[in-house]
Amino acid sequence: MKHLTLILASLLIAAAPAHARPKKKPRSTPSSSSSSPLWAPPSTPPAPTAESPSPATADSVTPPTPPPGAAAETEVAKPAPAPPPRALAPKSRAATLAANEGAANDAKDSTAAAANPDLERLRADYDRLRDELFRARSRAQIVEEGLWTSRLSATFRWKGGPSYLVHHASVRLDGADIWDSGDKPVTDDLVTVAERPVKPGAHALTLRIDIRPGKKSKDSDKLGYVSEHTFAIIVPDGKRTRVAIKGDEDGDAPEYEPEIEVELETLK
């Protein structure tokens, strides 16, 4: 028997040259026939369908929550097994499940988290005040229509895409927000700030843009810039003024070449 083992070992060594480092296996998609379940999902999904066994029987089983490392091997010839780790008792995931209960994406956060009555009252007060502020502003805007005959509108087009994208943009008139992109991405489509009545004379129109690289790379989330330009404009009495702003970016991150162009057009 000993001789046979030696012969087999010699044959094995002869078959593989000792100096040649074994060639690594080619990178390929692991097959489900692999002995280890590590690299591929089970070939048949275990998810029960509507035709699964009756829930009554299955539901009656209380789910076990075994401790980690409960089954410790005790073979003598093998290196001694590690003692069962005491750290990190497995969490019950039923509890974790409940943490996502509001995440069905209809509301913004979990219902469990929203149980605080103080915060709910704060939310209600906020909604009420915002409604009142909006109504007050609407009243003033209605009056503005009759008060001033001068009109001001603005457009903005970003031409730096797809290399550079506008993460967020806002337009202010004399410091007050008149347009905000909010959560929506700003594409290369023309952004229109609606025409509004304004007092004739000098005004300050501000454009604030938050630019990020369009190409995804290792550091792309750390690159970009925020640019704010304020333009002094004069709105003539009784006329419509249109401000056309164009933005471009010719740099190659982390080098930037921002370019903003403003054109003013006065119409009757």
Add this chain to the structure above:
Amino acid sequence: MIPAALFLLLAQQADAPASASAPAKSDPVSQYLTDLEQSGVLAAPAAAPSLPQLKETLHAAEDDLVTGNPEAATTRLFRVVESPRWSSFSYAPEYEAAEFTIGRALARSGAYDSAKRYLLRVLGHGAKHPYFTAAYRMIVDVALETREQATCLALLEGIKLEDPLPRDSENERAYLRGKVAYEKGDLPGAAAAFGEVDRQSRFHASALYFRGLIAARQQRFAMARRNLCEIVEQADKDRFSFFIDGRYYAIKDLAYLALGRIAHEQGKYDDAYYFYFRVPEDSERLPDALFEAAWSMFQKGEYEAAGAFIEEFDRLFPKSPLGPDVMLLHAMIDLKSCQFEKVRTTLDQLVKTYVPIEAEVAALIKDPSRRAVLYRRLLSRSEIGHPTDRIVELLKIDSRFYRYFSYLVALDREVGQLPENVAVWDEMTAKSTGGSKGADATEAVRLVQEIRELQPMAAGDPEMENRVGLLLHDARRAARPVSTRGGPFADEATQALVLGGDAQRLRARLVAATTAIAEAALVDLDNRLRHMLVQARLTHIDAVIGKKKKLEIEIANLREGRYPAEMFAQLQLEGLMGDDEEYWPFEGEHWSDEYDNYK
């Protein structure tokens, strides 16, 4: 009669019914517009109202709405839906469209109470009218957005209809009923209501998810699985199984995660592995899926698979708040694989990394002034150019923090527009009283300018922003020309200033709320890190004991003439090799470095 005073009177009367279940009978804006036209402030349009003109206005308002100008749309449509001149067109679908569009525009602007008033007007026309279903959906959206689900449900259920509710609206109502019952803790009632949401509803997937959650909470795991599986995979493979929209994919990821958790809870680790594996790489749930999949594999005894998940996690999410948990799990996997040296290295690294952080967190908790700095860093996390902060990265911040912060931003925007509104009213007053005498308040105007210069310096510190805001508010009150403090429109200006004061006070409450949420996250991080460091020490002790035991067994085996497997094989093969040959140790079948794209 003074129009502004009349409006204020009417607005006050109308405020109460706006929040009650019934819509306001008198429309303050309607009376207001009429008064403005009669007093000559607003010029009445020369042309008589016509359907083409209505269509044109509606078209322009819709354009305003889609280009992100809901306020312009609102102003445009107020003059249609609130003017008695247009009331003769109330039969026309275009008029109804105008009512619906103003409801949408108001909701988009955050004026939910006013939006509800117009949407209820649309619903009042009857269930067979073309905008009924859309308005019903919009109210449900407002309910979900404002979380006033019970109030909105009562509003919807209070509508008297001659015709039966359309199927889509029934679905919407059932979903809302389910949500209200769920929040009250009435799980059977919620399950029954969610069960009424049919496949044509936009909430079908959400309702299934909630049914799954309810079943899981009732420990009926097979039922939960069946509901959740219906979201992710249709048994009949029918492409038209149920309605989906952009929300579906997020729900699908959640469903996979929930299925994984249920399988794990039942001890079905292979199933858990399968479900976690199905969470796509672009999902925001992927960190949870990878970490929990690693745990499941660890529990099953598949340490190599668990290690692979952990490595994937490390590669993809090096700055995750789960960082210390992952490191500890890494050590535990090594411990179970008898790689005691690696355990020690990993745990040394863990202690070296997180002990200073834990000390810093503990110091922050004790020192409120330092917490303000952290709060500022937290808010500027998504801004460019801010250095990364390990504590901020580790914090598990409640989503309400960002929600309430968005309220702060919206409130600041609204308050920023108040000076312009006040200027409008002062201009009106000046016009009617023969010009303002601005020189009365030169000193106060200069003070306003100086305080405005302080604003950029206070930016990022919410408490300082509040103080500067209040100061500015007072200075603006003082800076108003004396001549405009009386007169026909002075009350409007005063009301705007009062609202500004209210906004500043609410702002302070919002800052306090967000600070409390951030502090809770900080305390949670402190507890987590403390617990983690204790567990790390215990694991370290386990590793030392394991190593000692391994050596004892090896010594015992050597004493009895048994070599350890790896030494035996090496010695045996080295004995067979020539002098010019080199021993190349067995590397096994597991080429872990080759499987980084195992997905």
